Amino acid sequence: MNVEFTKHFRKEFHHLSNIGNLAELVNNSIENILNAKTVSEIKNLKKMSGYKDYYRLRIGSYRIGVKILNSTVIFSVFDHRKDIYKRFP
Numbered sequence: 001m002n003v004e005f006t007k008h009f010r011k012e013f014h015h016l017s018n019i020g021n022l023a024e025l026v027n028n029s030i031e032n033i034l035n036a037k038t039v040s041e042i043k044n045l046k047k048m049s050g051y052k053d054y055y056r057l058r059i060g061s062y063r064i065g066v067k068i069l070n071s072t073v074i075f076s077v078f079d080h081r082k083d084i085y086k087r088f089p
Contacts, residue, residue: 003075004073026059029043029059055067056088061080063079064077067089
């Protein structure tokens with residue numbers, strides 16, 4: 001699968017990446033997505049109810065909001081679980 005990052009995601013990731021081993025966990029998740037051939041092979045990915053192409057990826061207490069179009073995963077939002085659902089999708 002192909003991976004794209006929004007400017008907003010990059011900015012949030014830059015601010016939160018210095019928390020523990022969070023950057024390493026996100027990098028592992030990105031590798032997992034790159035190696036996946038289908039959506040069902042991606043670990044910790046859950047479809048957002050009520051939205052066709054939107055999913056969330058769980059990494060500890062943090063969530064990554066993604067949109068999947070064809071075989072492209074677009075990373076949109078990265079935030080703590082208490083805050084992400086206020087802004088995503």
